[in-house]
Amino acid sequence: MAYRKTPAEIRRLESAREHLVARATEVVAEVGWSQASVTAVADAAGIAAGSVYQHFASKAALAVEVFRRAAEHEVDVLGSVLHGPGSPAERLAAGVGVFARRALENRGLAYALLAAPAEPAVGAERLAFRRIYRTLFAEVIEEGMAQGALPPQNGEVTAAALTGAVGEVLVAPLGAPEEDGTDELLAELTAMALRCAGAAPSSTRP
Amino acid sequence: MAYRKTPAEIRRLESAREHLVARATEVVAEVGWSQASVTAVADAAGIAAGSVYQHFASKAALAVEVFRRAAEHEVDVLGSVLHGPGSPAERLAAGVGVFARRALENRGLAYALLAAPAEPAVGAERLAFRRIYRTLFAEVIEEGMAQGALPPQNGEVTAAALTGAVGEVLVAPLGAPEEDGTDELLAELTAMALRCAGAAPSSTRP
DNA sequence: GTCTATACCTAGATAGAC
DNA sequence: GTCTATCTAGGTATAGAC
Numbered sequence: 001m002a003y004r005k006t007p008a009e010i011r012r013l014e015s016a017r018e019h020l021v022a023r024a025t026e027v028v029a030e031v032g033w034s035q036a037s038v039t040a041v042a043d044a045a046g047i048a049a050g051s052v053y054q055h056f057a058s059k060a061a062l063a064v065e066v067f068r069r070a071a072e073h074e075v076d077v078l079g080s081v082l083h084g085p086g087s088p089a090e091r092l093a094a095g096v097g098v099f100a101r102r103a104l105e106n107r108g109l110a111y112a113l114l115a116a117p118a119e120p121a122v123g124a125e126r127l128a129f130r131r132i133y134r135t136l137f138a139e140v141i142e143e144g145m146a147q148g149a150l151p152p153q154n155g156e157v158t159a160a161a162l163t164g165a166v167g168e169v170l171v172a173p174l175g176a177p178e179e180d181g182t183d184e185l186l187a188e189l190t191a192m193a194l195r196c197a198g199a200a201p202s203s204t205r206p
Numbered sequence: 207m208a209y210r211k212t213p214a215e216i217r218r219l220e221s222a223r224e225h226l227v228a229r230a231t232e233v234v235a236e237v238g239w240s241q242a243s244v245t246a247v248a249d250a251a252g253i254a255a256g257s258v259y260q261h262f263a264s265k266a267a268l269a270v271e272v273f274r275r276a277a278e279h280e281v282d283v284l285g286s287v288l289h290g291p292g293s294p295a296e297r298l299a300a301g302v303g304v305f306a307r308r309a310l311e312n313r314g315l316a317y318a319l320l321a322a323p324a325e326p327a328v329g330a331e332r333l334a335f336r337r338i339y340r341t342l343f344a345e346v347i348e349e350g351m352a353q354g355a356l357p358p359q360n361g362e363v364t365a366a367a368l369t370g371a372v373g374e375v376l377v378a379p380l381g382a383p384e385e386d387g388t389d390e391l392l393a394e395l396t397a398m399a400l401r402c403a404g405a406a407p408s409s410t411r412p
Numbered sequence: 413g414t415c416t417a418t419a420c421c422t423a424g425a426t427a428g429a430c
Numbered sequence: 431g432t433c434t435a436t437c438t439a440g441g442t443a444t445a446g447a448c
Contacts, residue, residue, distance in 0.1 A: 034326065037440085037441060037442085038441075038442065038443085039441080039442095047414075047415090048414065048415050048416075049415095049441095049442090049443090050414080050415070050416080050417090050443080050444075050445090051413080051414055051415075052443095053442090053443065053444080054413070054414080058442080058443085059441090059442065059443090117323060117324065117325075117326060117329050118323070119323075120240065120323065123323050130374070151401075151406075153394065153397065153398070153401075154390075154394040157375055157391070157394040157395060157398055158394075158398055160371075160374045160375045160378065161371035161372075161374060161375050161395075161398050161402070162371070163374050164370035164371045164372070164373050164374020164375065164377075165366075165367035165368070165370045165371040165374075165402070166367075166370070167370050167374070168336070168366050168367060168369050168370020168371075168373070169363055169366045169367050169370065171370075172366065175333075184360075185363065188359065188360040188363040188364075189363060189367075191359065192359070192363055192364055192367050192402060195359075195401055195402055195403070195404050196367070196371070196398060196401055196402040197401070198401050198406065200406070222431095243422090243423065243424085244423075244424065244425085245423085245424095253432075253433090254432065254433045254434075255424090255425090255433090256425080256426075256427090256432075256433065256434080256435090257431080257432055257433075258425095259424095259425070259426080260431070260432080264424080264425080265423090265424060265425090
């Protein structure tokens with residue numbers, strides 16, 4: 001290599017890569033993983049199919065990158081709410097609510113991240129991120145138990161249950177094109193999450 | 207199941223088609239849907255790949271049949287427990303417990319039914335069966351609410367949550383080759399299910 | 413560096429012999 | 431009715447021209 005890459009060159013290369021990832025994310029959100037072929041993604045990005053391989057060694061690598069970017073963002077958001085102010089129960093309810101609202105506002109992507117059929121590499125990422133969600137929930141639950149605000153329970157089991165419960169409750173609305181009762185759904189979902197963790201809804205008990 | 211097999215049924219059970227479905231189920235339980243190619247299934251059944259198409263119009267049709275047989279059995283078992291004797295909460299706990307125990311006793315098949323990556327036709331079946339689970343759970347929850355044994359809640363949301371929660375809690379153990387704390391897991395799972403439905407077993411209320 | 417064209421692989425499905 | 435051999439389609443990845 002006679003020449004080093006100039007900063008401008010690096011920027012341009014990375015921007016092309018970023019552009020590709022961004023468009024690929026859109027395609028996945030629209031048509032799902034199984035329909036997001038290399039040619040479809042390349043078309044959406046305005047490049048030739050072969051050019052994809054200038055940026056990623058394989059289609060799986062691109063898919064993993066797409067998944068990871070989007071999922072990491074959701075983890076960050078959920079984590080910041082769960083680690084934010086308030087009692088453990090309040091944070092749990094807020095976290096579930098925020099997660100669900102974000103999913104319902106970006107249904108295609110949420111469905112792709114949560115449930116859409118995907119190649120093995122993406123499936124492995126999905127599993128890894130579900131473990132992260134479990135860990136985040138488990139921390140809050142353990143904290144609540146330590147404070148006596150939550151009854152004795154296996155925090156890992158409850159955390160896994162919450163992860164699955166939130167996903168399953170969201171999958172049906174995500175599949176439907178539009179849904180009216182978003183607010184009611186969120187209220188029911190957060191109430192369910194609190195019950196699941198053993199935190200009785202303080203105010204709304206008749 | 208207390209009936210005697212008729213000669214016709216014996217013939218049916220021994221027919222090549224049944225044999226094929228049974229062996230295909232084993233293959234799927236062992237290696238998952240994605241590795242269960244037509245040739246692999248045909249090999250397991252001791253027939254040629256081409257002969258599969260004497261019994262099923264497509265690979266997807268065979269896969270759907272495999273899924274449906276196994277899933278219907280689980281639905282029947284769960285339904286009979288949920289519609290059996292006992293209070294709604296007792297039946298809910300018993301149903302979750304039976305479902306989980308059966309899954310842990312037949313991990314490969316349970317994983318295939320619950321979570322393993324699968325072709326779209328199987329994914330659609332999976333969705334349909336999750337709707338059935340939701341309906342079964344929802345009936346019990348509505349009944350419990352009508353009796354005043356369960357607090358007011360959206361039964362459909364709780365039912366979906368239970369469906370997802372049970373599946374997610376089981377997926378990790380199903381993936382692991384062996385697990386010791388089966389009994390503790392079942393106890394925690396049923397306790398979680400009761401909390402989720404608002405049937406707190408004499409737990410501390412803040 | 414990007415495009416065009418193509419090689420290649422996998423896996424489902426089919427045809428014709430026995 | 432079943433097997434062997436083959437066809438085909440879809441999609442990933444590569445080669446070589448520009």
